[in-house]
Structures are given as C-alpha cells and as structure tokens.
Amino acid sequence: MKNALAKIGLLLLSLGVALAVGEIVLRGLGYEYQPLQISAANGSDARDYHLFSDDNFVYDPQLIWRPKRGHGVFNSLGFRGPEVGPRNGKIRIATIGDSNTLGWADADGANWPADLAELLTTADIDAEVINAGVWGYSSHQGVPRTREVLELDPDIVLISFGSNDAHQVLRSDAEFSARSLGSRRLELVVQRLRVAQLVTAALDRMNPAGFEPRQRVSQDEYRRNLKTMIDEVRQAGATPVLLTRPFYGPVLDASGWKSRGPEYNLLTTRVAEEQGVLVIDLYSFFKEMDPLFADESHFTDAGHRWAAALVLEHLRPSLAVL
Amino acid sequence: MRKELSSQSLLRQAKIGILVVLALAAATVLLVETESALEASGESEDPRLVLSEALAVGDQTLAASALEAGADPSWAIVDAARREDVESLRWLFERGAAAAGRPGTRALLWALRSEDPELAAMVREHGGELDATDPAGVTLLMSMAAAPTKQKRAYHILSALLDAGADVNARSRAGRTALMLAVKADRMRVIRRLLEAGAEVDARDQDGWTPLILAARDGRSRTVAKLLEAGADSNAVSDSGWTALMWAAWHGHVPVVERLLAAGADPNRSSYAGGTALIRAVQAGRPRVVAQLIAAGADRGERFAGLDATEWARLSGRRYLFGVLRRLSTS
Numbered sequence: 327m328k329n330a331l332a333k334i335g336l337l338l339l340s341l342g343v344a345l346a347v348g349e350i351v352l353r354g355l356g357y358e359y360q361p362l363q364i365s366a367a368n369g370s371d372a373r374d375y376h377l378f379s380d381d382n383f384v385y386d387p388q389l390i391w392r393p394k395r396g397h398g399v400f401n402s403l404g405f406r407g408p409e410v411g412p413r414n415g416k417i418r419i420a421t422i423g424d425s426n427t428l429g430w431a432d433a434d435g436a437n438w439p440a441d442l443a444e445l446l447t448t449a450d451i452d453a454e455v456i457n458a459g460v461w462g463y464s465s466h467q468g469v470p471r472t473r474e475v476l477e478l479d480p481d482i483v484l485i486s487f488g489s490n491d492a493h494q495v496l497r498s499d500a501e502f503s504a505r506s507l508g509s510r511r512l513e514l515v516v517q518r519l520r521v522a523q524l525v526t527a528a529l530d531r532m533n534p535a536g537f538e539p540r541q542r543v544s545q546d547e548y549r550r551n552l553k554t555m556i557d558e559v560r561q562a563g564a565t566p567v568l569l570t571r572p573f574y575g576p577v578l579d580a581s582g583w584k585s586r587g588p589e590y591n592l593l594t595t596r597v598a599e600e601q602g603v604l605v606i607d608l609y610s611f612f613k614e615m616d617p618l619f620a621d622e623s624h625f626t627d628a629g630h631r632w633a634a635a636l637v638l639e640h641l642r643p644s645l646a647v648l
Numbered sequence: 649m650r651k652e653l654s655s656q657s658l659l660r661q662a663k664i665g666i667l668v669v670l671a672l673a674a675a676t677v678l679l680v681e682t683e684s685a686l687e688a689s690g691e692s693e694d695p696r697l698v699l700s701e702a703l704a705v706g707d708q709t710l711a712a713s714a715l716e717a718g719a720d721p722s723w724a725i726v727d728a729a730r731r732e733d734v735e736s737l738r739w740l741f742e743r744g745a746a747a748a749g750r751p752g753t754r755a756l757l758w759a760l761r762s763e764d765p766e767l768a769a770m771v772r773e774h775g776g777e778l779d780a781t782d783p784a785g786v787t788l789l790m791s792m793a794a795a796p797t798k799q800k801r802a803y804h805i806l807s808a809l810l811d812a813g814a815d816v817n818a819r820s821r822a823g824r825t826a827l828m829l830a831v832k833a834d835r836m837r838v839i840r841r842l843l844e845a846g847a848e849v850d851a852r853d854q855d856g857w858t859p860l861i862l863a864a865r866d867g868r869s870r871t872v873a874k875l876l877e878a879g880a881d882s883n884a885v886s887d888s889g890w891t892a893l894m895w896a897a898w899h900g901h902v903p904v905v906e907r908l909l910a911a912g913a914d915p916n917r918s919s920y921a922g923g924t925a926l927i928r929a930v931q932a933g934r935p936r937v938v939a940q941l942i943a944a945g946a947d948r949g950e951r952f953a954g955l956d957a958t959e960w961a962r963l964s965g966r967r968y969l970f971g972v973l974r975r976l977s978t979s
Contacts, residue, residue, distance in 0.1 A: 441953070448954045611888060611921070615898075617932045617964070628931060628964040632922065635953035639920040 345521055352520035359523040372490070373502070373542075376462040388470045390503055393460060399431065403478075406457035407440065410478055417453035417648050419641075420475045422468055422555070423486035426572070426624055427459030436627040439484075441634035449638070451645055456480065464490040464543045465551035466499035472555045476562040481648050482641065483559045485552070486608075488571035488590035489623055491543035492583040499542050541586065548590055552597045565644060568598045570609035572633070573623040574616055584622065606640045608633060695719035700727045703736040715743060722751035729758035729771060737770055746775040753780040753788060760788075760805045768808065778814040785821035789814045793838050794829035803837060810845045817846075823853035831859045831871055839874060849878045856887035864892035864908065867901035872908065882913040889921030897925040897941065900934035905941070915946035923952025923960075930957050930973070933966045938973065948973060 376383055376391045382398045383391035393404040401409050406428055421427050421439040429437020439457035446453045458475040460467070465487040475483065516522040543551065552568065559566040570591040577585045591609045598605035612618060618629030625633060699719040702710035704727065715721065721740050725747050728736040747755045756776035759768040772778065779787050789809045795802035806826075810816060817825055827847040830838040843849065850858050860880040863871040872892070876882060885891050893913040896904040905925075909915065918924045922931075926946040929937040938957075942948065948957050961969040 445954055615932075626964065628960065631953050631955070631963060632931075636921065638953075 348521045348524075349519065352524060357520055357524065359520075359527040372462045372493070373495075373499075380461075382461070388503065389460075389467050390499065391460075391462070399428070399433065399435065405475070406437065406459070407443070407455060410454075410456060413479070415452065417451070417482070417645060418456065418478065418480040419453055419482045419484065420456045420458055420478065420480040421484045421486070422471055422475060423459040423484075423569070424463045424490050424571075425459070425461040426489075427486050428457060428461055429459070429630065430624075430627075436625070436630040438625065438630040438633040438637065441631045442637055445634055445638050453645070459486075462490055463487070464493075464499050465548050465555070466491075466503070466543050469551050469554050469558075472558055476558065476564070479562070480564050482565045482567060482644060483555075484567045484569055484606075484637065485555055485559075486569035486571055487551075488548070488594055489573060489583060489587060491541060491548050492586035492590050493542045494539050494581050494583065495542050496539060498540055498544065498547075500547065539581065545589060545593060549593055549597055552594065553601065556597070556601050556603055566603050567641070567644070568594050568603055568605045569637070570594050570605065570607045571623075572608040572612040572625070574613050574619050575622045604640065604644065606637055608636065611636060696721075696723045700724040703728060703733070703739070704731065708739060711739070712743075721745035722747075722749070725771075726751050726755045726758065729755040729762075729767065732758075732762045732764060732767060734764070734767055734770070737767070741770065741774045747771045748775045750780070750782070752776045757788060757805065760808045761801050763804070768812065772812070778809060778812055779818055781818075781820075785819065787814065787818045787820075787826070789816065789818065790820060790824070790826045790829050793826040793835065793842065794833045795835075796833065797835060803835075803841070806838060807841060810841065816842060817848050817851065819851075819853075823855075825851045825853075825859075827851065827859050828853060828857070828862055831863045831868065831875075832866070834866075834868055834871065836870060836874070839871060843874070843878045849875060849880045850884060852884075852886075856885070858884045858886075858892075860884060861886055861890065861892045861895060864901065864904050865895035865899065867896070867899060867904055869901070869903040869907060872904050876907060876911040882908050882911045883917060885917075885919065889919030891917055891919075891925070893917070893925045894919075894922065894928050897929040897934065897937045898932050900929070900932065900937055902936050902940065905937050909940065909944045915941045915944045916950060918950060918952065924950045926950065926957050927952045927960050930960045930966060930969055931964050933964070933969070935969055935972050938969055942973070 373390065377385065380391070382394055382400070384394055386392035393400040395404045396402045399406050401407065403410055419439075419442070421442075427437070427439065429435050429440070437457060437459070439455045439459070443453070443455040446455070456475065456478060458471055460471065463471065468485065468487050472483065472485070516526070556566045556568075571587065571594075573584060573587055575584070579585070588609070591607075595605050595607060597603070612629070612633070615629075618626055618632055620626045620629075695714050695717050696719050699711050699714035699721060700723050702708070702714060703724055711724075721743075722745075725737065725740055725745060728740065746752070752771070752775050756768065756771045756778070759771045759776070762768070768776075779789075781787050782791075789806060792802045792806035792809065816827075819825060825847065827839065827842045827849070828851065830842060850860075852858055858880065860872065860875045860882065861884060863875060882893070883891055891913065893905065893908045893915065894917075896908060915925055922928050924946065926938065926941045926948070927950065929941060950956065952960070955963060958970065958973050961967065961973060
C-alpha cells in the first residue's frame with residue numbers, strides 16, 4: 327500500500343517536473359498560442375479584454391462576461407440606473423444592447439436610456455428605464471441577458487445589437503461559449519501556461535475549420551437571436567422593439583465590422599417587419615450626423631440625448647396604449 | 649554496388665517524374681487551347697452576330713439567311729442605330745423586327761445621339777419607347793439628367809427626349825424624378841431645361857425629399873436659388889422631419905441658409921427629429937449659421953428633448969457658441 331502511494335507520488339512528481347521542464351523549454355523558445363483562439367482576425371479582440379482584463383465583469387458560462395453587481399456603473403442587480411424597486415403602477419422599459427446602450431463608463435456618463443428616463447419625466451409620463459446594455463455584447467449574449475431582464479417584468483423591451491455581432495474573429499461567440507472551461511480562473515491559467523497552450527494548439531490543429539475568419543455572430547444566427555428575443559419578450563407579456571445600430575463614417579477596411587454593419591441593420595428591419603415588431607431605424611437617421619458621434623460607433627452626450635428624444639417619439643403611441 | 653544501383657534507380661524515377669509533369673502540362677495546354685478554339689468558333693456562329701455583321705458589311709443575302717435561321721434581331725437593331733445605318737434599320741423593320749424592351753431603349757439612345765431626327769423617329773415608330781425603364785425604374789431621361797457634365801451629348805439627348813415628349817415627371821422606384829437626379833448631379837443647365845419642360849418642383853421621393861431639400865443638404869446655392877425662383881416650397885418637410893433650412897444649418901452652408909431665409913423659410917419650424925434649425929446649427933457647431941438664424945428671428949428659447957439652444961451648446965461641448973447666442977439675442 328505504502329509502496330503504491332509512493333509510486334503514485336513519484337508519478338505525480340515526475341509529471342509535475344515534466345510539465346515544468348516543458349513550460350521552461352516552451353518559454354525559452356518564445357512559444358505562445360492564444361489558447362481560446364478568441365483573437366480577432368484583424369487587430370485585438372474586445373472579448374479578450376472584457377473577459378480577462380476588465381474589472382467590471384465576472385466570468386459567466388452563458389453570458390461569457392457578466393456585469394459585477396454593485397460595481398462601477400452597475401446597480402445591485404447588474405443593471406445601470408437607479409435601484410429597481412416595486413412598480414407602483416409605473417411603466418417599466420428595459421433596454422438591451424451593447425456599449426452604445428450602456429453608455430460612457432463614468433458614474434454620470436451619458437447613455438440614452440438615462441436620457442430617455444429624464445425625457446419621460448419631463449413629458450409627465452410615469453415610467454422608469456432599466457439599462458441592461460453591456461459593453462461588448464453581441465446578440466448571442468443578448469438572448470440570456472433578455473431572460474435576466476424579463477424577470478423584472480418590463481412592459482417594453484428595446485433591443486439594439488448588430489455591431490459586435492459583425493466583428494470578424496476566429497471563434498464565433500457560440501463556438502467560444504461551447505468550448506469554454508466553465509471557470510474564469512481556469513481559463514486564465516490555461517491562457518498563461520505555455521504547456522496548456524501547446525495542447526490547445528494541437529487540438530485546434532485537429533480541427534482546422536476553426537481558423538477561418540468569421541463574424542462573432544453569423545447573419546443566420548443574428549436573425550435567430552433576434553427572433554428568440556422577440557418571442558421570449560412576447561411570451562413574458564411585454565412589447566419588444568428593435569433598434570438598428572447607429573454608426574457613421576467611411577468603411578476603410580473591407581474585413582472590418584463596418585463593412586458588414588449595414589447588412590446586420592437590414593436584417594434587423596427585416597426581422598421586425600416579419601415579426602410585426604416596431605423598429606426604430608437609428609442607423610438611417612444618424613449615419614450622416616458625425617457631430618453626434620465621439621468615435622465611429624459611440625454617441626457623444628448630445629448624441630445620446632438626441633437618440634433618446636427619437637426613441638421617445640417613436641414609443642409615444644405604445645406608451646399611450648399602456 | 650547497391651549504392652550505385654539505388655542512385656541509378658533514383659535517377660530513373662526522377663526522369664519518369666519529369667516526363668509525367670511535362671505530359672500533364674502539355675495536356676493542360678491542349679485542353680485550354682481546344683476550349684478557347686471552341687468558344688471562338690461558337691461566337692462566330694451566333695446567328696445574332698452573323699446578322700449584325702452581315703448588315704454592317706452590306707451583305708443582305710447573308711443577313712436574310714440569318715433571319716430565316718431564327719436570329720434575334722435586337723442586337724442588329726442596336727448596332728445599326730449605333731452606326732447610324734438608316735438603310736439597315738429600315739431593312740430590319742420591313743422584315744418585322746421591332747425595337748422592343750431594353751434593346752429598343754438602347755437603340756433609341758443611339759438614335760438620339762446621332763442628331764438625325766429621321767433615325768430616332770424610325771426607332772420610335774417601331775417600338776422604341778421613350779419612357780421605358782430599367783429594373784430600378786430609371787428612364788432614359790433620368791439617366792441623361794444624372795449623367796456627369798463631361799458626357800457632352802447627354803444634354804443634347806435629354807433635350808431631344810423632352811422635345812419628343814418623354815415624361816418629365818416619371819418616377820424611379822425610389823420615387824426620384826429627373827429633376828432630383830439632376831440636382832444630385834449638380835447639372836444647372838439640365839435643371840433649367842427640366843423646369844422649362846414642366847418638371848414638378850416640389851415632387852417628393854419615397855422618403856419625402858424634395859429637390860430643394862436635396863440641393864440644400866449638398867450646399868448647392870445656385871440650384872437652391874433656381875428652385876426657389878421656380879416656386880419651390882422653402883418649408884417642405886421630409887418624412888424624417890427635416891426641412892431644407894435644417895439640413896443647410898446642420899452642414900453649415902451659409903449661402904444656402906441666406907437664400908432660404910430670404911425666400912421665407914421659417915427659422916422657428918421645429919420637428920420631433922431634432923428641433924429647430926437653430927438647435928441643429930448649435931449641435932453641429934456652426935457659429936455663422938447660428939448668427940444668421942438669430943438675426944432672422946430664430947427663437948433661442950425653443951426646446952428639443954427638453955433643452956434650449958444654449959443648453960444644447962453646453963451638452964455638445966460647444967461652449968464657443970455661448971457668446972454668439974447671448975450677444976445676438978440681447979442686441
């Protein structure tokens with residue numbers, strides 16, 4: 327028995343030494359491989375940052391990254407805006423989307439959902455707005471995020487995706503969440519250990535199809551995701567509204583997301599038509615309005631305010647019914 | 649000995665390899681040559697081309713046999729019109745050929761280019777439609793109106809089309825008229841000609857844009873003046889809630905703003921899509937336009953999304969507009 331234990335111990339020790347030697351040799355050779363293959367085909371992948379470096383998020387197997395509750399701009403439920411209390415007869419509006427929905431990072435950073443809340447108050451409409459946008463989110467993450475926000479029983483859910491979906495990467499969001507290790511810590515270890523990188527590289531080599539650049543969310547999946555969100559919002563008794571994703575400026579890189587952005591926006595309007603859902607075409611409205619953008623795809627403070635005003639005008643008929 | 653043998657067999661294998669590669673290359677070349685030869689022979693035997701070429705060299709016997717063999721005459725009609733070959737056209741039409749569909753329109757285009765009225769009349773008489781459209785609903789008149797200035801014949805053809813009675817107010821699928829396309833292409837001479845021919849000055853496309861809104865957005869001051877002179881409504885609003893003045897203010901087109909205000913554009917007209925022209929000028933950071941609008945009576949207190957002009961200046965990070973907003977409104 328003792329002998330057997332000693333043997334196992336020796337085995338583990340030699341395994342450890344072998345791994346350590348392997349690690350040292352690989353580091354000495356300067357070997358490196360992105361174990362999760364989430365690096366973008368061109369430039370860096372924002373997912374990498376949000377998942378491993380962004381202090382605002384924790385790992386989540388479904389959402390990939392989830393807002394830390396009560397941290398930064400997020401309230402105790404992981405949404406932006408005041409703490410959510412009892413309804414008290416108020417109309418409850420939820421917004422789901424990416425960085426342009428969540429808004430700027432500082433505590434009072436502009437975001438159109440907050441401006442919408444203010445405009446509703448000014449217009450004497452008793453309503454509140456829950457901002458469930460998340461930096462870097464695609465529609466793939468939008469689906470589980472919608473389920474979260476539906477637990478708060480909103481009346482209207484505004485859905486805005488299409489820019490992160492169009493980003494070109496080596497692993498789509500669906501593939502990424504399918505192969506994730508289930509723990510951020512484990513992912514981090516794997517990302518840092520060269521031996522683990524080597525194993526992942528060997529696995530990837532066996533599946534070469536995974537190296538073709540593709541969109542984070544394919545157009546087919548985007549359509550399906552929108553449809554799923556619409557269905558689930560409706561099943562929960564709320565009204566879904568789709569927004570096209572605004573951005574401006576010339577397309578300089580044919581493989582960049584902006585070259586595909588209009589196709590995703592077109593899909594948004596098509597799905598809305600097919601499903602009989604109200605669509606607010608912010609893209610068409612803002613595409614010639616550079617002064618309202620801080621960069622190619624994010625509103626300035628004034629842009630957020632303007633967008634909120636447009637959204638309110640389009641929502642007025644629905645609000646009157648509620 | 650074994651070594652020699654193996655090096656010999658290696659050499660032999662290499663030779664066989666080279667021979668195989670050469671044979672493959674030869675076969676490929678042969679295949680490509682045969683295909684292109686086949687293609688070439690196929691082309692020369694296309695009865696449509698035979699007909700067209702026979703008429704070009706005046707061989708009516710060959711042309712007649714091609715027609716009998718069932719050749720589609722539309723290529724020949726277009727080609728004859730291009731050559732200004734009245735005789736061949738007459739010959740074709742006498743045999744029942746018609747200048748129908750898109751080939752007919754192309755033949756008509758060549759005929760109109762030729763400055764020979766007889767040619768154009770003949771093509772029209774045999775089916776060449778003046779107002780035929782392409783899949784986008786664009787007529788010949790529209791494409792001539794949108795042609796760049798360097799296409800010198802375009803104006804001549806456009807004029808001929810109008811003289812022949814082409815519909816000056818025909819709409820493309822996007823609801824655009826020839827006048828709108830001429831405004832977009834900045835063709836002043838064409839704009840004048842279309843207006844003389846009765847072009848509707850306030851026609852709206854499917855987004856509710858009028859020629860004046862298009863011209864104002866692009867900063868075409870002379871065109872704006874011409875359209876206003878022709879009676880364009882200076883306060884027309886597109887479906888997205890923009891007037892010509894709002895667009896000119898947004899883009900900072902000072903001369904256009906001046907002309908629009910002089911023609912009675914209302915500086916205080918507001919829409920859900922962005923408030924007044926003043927707010928838009930503030931938003932886009934256009935101090936000269938802000939000054940113009942306030943001088944024309946724009947109300948500094950008008951609000952959009954709960955904010956007035958000064959508050960928009962602050963929110964947009966355009967504090968340099970504070971001065972002009974304050975100074976002018978107190979003076």
